[in-house]
Amino acid sequence: MASKGISFLNGKVSNGTVMLSWYKTTLLFESNEQDEFSEFSVYRKCADDFAFGSDYEEFFCGMLPESSDLIYCGPVECSNNRKYLFQDKQAEMGKVYAYFVKSRTLPAVGPVPLKIRDPEVWWSYETLKSRLLQLQQDYPAMVNLQTSGRTVEGREIFSLKMGSGVTALGLAGAMHPGEAGPELIISALEKILHESPEILKKCAIVVIPSINIDVRERLAQGRPWYLRKNIAGVDLNRNFPVNWDNIGKEYGLSTDDPDSATYRGASPASEPETKAVMKFFADCKPAVIFSFHALAGICDIPAIGAGNVDQSDSEFYELSKRFVNAYGTGLHPELTPDDSWLAFAGSGGSLLCWAWQELRIPAFDLELSMTIAPEALQKCRIDHTDRCLLEEYSIRHSRAIINILSNFHLTQ
Ligand SMILES: [Zn+2]
Incomplete structure (x- = not known):
């Protein structure tokens, strides 16, 4: 037997x-x-x-x-x-x-x-696809939905271009699958298209709402623990072809260690998801990129900018501050911007460093802080983000996006 x-x-x-x-x-x-x-x-x-x-x-x-x-x-x-x-x-x-x-x-x-996660808070690939198709169907003149590549497992990496203006805001979601992305970004964009479409006559938004779709699907299907890498075991935010030999040791992990949650991959841009993001932003050349991070569906300020910039480049710092203050004021109209809103990190292989070094585009990771949003952080860090918190944050981000678009003239 x-x-x-x-x-x-x-x-x-x-x-x-x-x-x-x-x-x-x-x-x-x-x-x-x-x-x-x-x-x-x-x-x-x-x-x-x-x-x-x-x-x-x-x-x-x-x-x-x-x-x-x-x-x-x-x-x-x-x-x-x-x-x-x-x-x-x-x-x-x-x-x-x-x-x-x-x-x-x-x-x-x-x-x-x-x-058992709420399918409204953690979208499946099917939901992502149907929400994007719906958006294009509802606003055919404003929304251009495309496929910018395929994941390791062959899922489509969707991208959106919205608006007819030349200057564009770039958004990227779910680089790390256990963090913020499509639910927040697409809900915020739906609000803008519905409530303030006129702003998109003067400028544009270019978006990859969900990058790490294969592993996002694992979370939607019930994998209980936090996930960071793609399905091939690579941290996509360490896989970009920039400062490759700058081995990051943050969190007590090492980016050249395949066992580590921050593993950079076998070679620069080895992952198809990284290649898709690079091609999309190199083609669209947005004026600024905000990449959504933090935990379990929501993100906020502080924003983390590229830390590999020459310390004497005051133009970069001033530009960064203006963008982050505009986004942060939209997120939190009740607060006055201060120095804690912007920090810098120089991780080799990060989108931030690549975007600035190769494209001269300032890019920022949006995180969360205990001083600015203690209740939100307490909830999302244990995967207790619910529909109500997600709705609150999609309103905040729609305001932040509009604030950036209406202040583009100040950053040119
Ligand atoms: Zn992250």
Whole structure:
């Protein structure tokens, strides 16, 4: 008799429903064993103490089905005499679970860890695509939707050009998949098109709303922990062909270490996502780029600018300050700009350094700070961003974008 009845146990969430799939092991499939698979038990354990940003895959390793809830016992439909599919429609939004599956007499397999994320807060690739197509359909004269490349797994990397003016604002989302991107950017753009379309007669917005789409899809499908790299294991914000030999050691990680969450990749611009971003911004030449970072769907000031600039380049610093103050004032009309709004980092391989060095475009990573937005930071750092916070931030960013566009004449 085989030691396990089940292999390739897998799970994903689709629109709030958990879908588990598994196969008969090769040995039992070949021996045409039927009785062992006449019924299955599915167990679910609530992982309430899992902490996004602190806990990773190891949290679940070695977890046993003991003390978990038996949520189903009975026959499961089989396809091709080998594959089984099971749906758990009772899983609760926002919860993290570990699933186990057991055939009739052999030991249970698992865990399969899943977080049930709100599909309105974490868009799937399908949602991204349909929201973009809808935008183009609603504003055909204003929105030009294109594909600027394909990811490692072959998904389309979408780009948008909006408006008829020459001077453009550039936006980039989800360079790091566990951070901010399409949900915030596209919602903000929808508001601008709806409420202030006249501004786009004088200028333009050029956007890649979601760069790291493959891994974003893993999060939308329920991978519980924070993810930063692309599916090939490369930190895209260290993969640009700039200051390549400047090995970054931030966060106690090393950009030349393939095990590190900040790994730069095997060679400059090795990743198709990096190439797509480079080509898009080199073609469009926006006056400034804001790249959305921070955590779990939202971002704010401070803005981080390219730190590889000659310290005597006061023109760059003045220009940076004007752009960041304009964006920040739109985000927070109640605040007065101060020095804490803008910082600089010189990571080798970053979009910021590449954009300035190669294209002379000032570019900024938008993050979040405890002094400016303590409540928002407390929520998003544990992946508790909800529809309400996302809506608040899409209003803030639509104001910030309009503020940049209406102040372009001051930065020329
Ligand atoms: Zn980031």
